[in-house]
Amino acid sequence: MGMTMVEKILARATDQASVRAGEVVEPRVDLAMSHENAALVINQFLEIYKGTSLEPKIWDPSKIAIIFDHRVPAESSKTATNQKKNPRIRGPTGN
Numbered sequence: 001m002g003m004t005m006v007e008k009i010l011a012r013a014t015d016q017a018s019v020r021a022g023e024v025v026e027p028r029v030d031l032a033m034s035h036e037n038a039a040l041v042i043n044q045f046l047e048i049y050k051g052t053s054l055e056p057k058i059w060d061p062s063k064i065a066i067i068f069d070h071r072v073p074a075e076s077s078k079t080a081t082n083q084k085k086n087p088r089i090r091g092p093t094g095n
Helices: 005-013 038-049 077-083
Strands: 032-035 064-067
Touching: 032 038
Parallel strands: 032 064
Antiparallel strands: none
């Protein structure tokens, strides 16, 4: 039996001739997408980096899309503050 569409996509993204269900692969990411609540996740990642010598950074800002769809316009100052943490608003390096 041939590969499923997802298997074909993952094979291409891992430079393999084929992959099968159950395999662990590390594909290249063409685009990572989230909605505006990503600020909550960003806060969790920043917390993980506290106390380490590692600098939190976005691996490739050009490959991230954060869609504002649930809270537009922001219904509170807290939501607006979190939306400002969006890397696209903060700048190409996420700083």
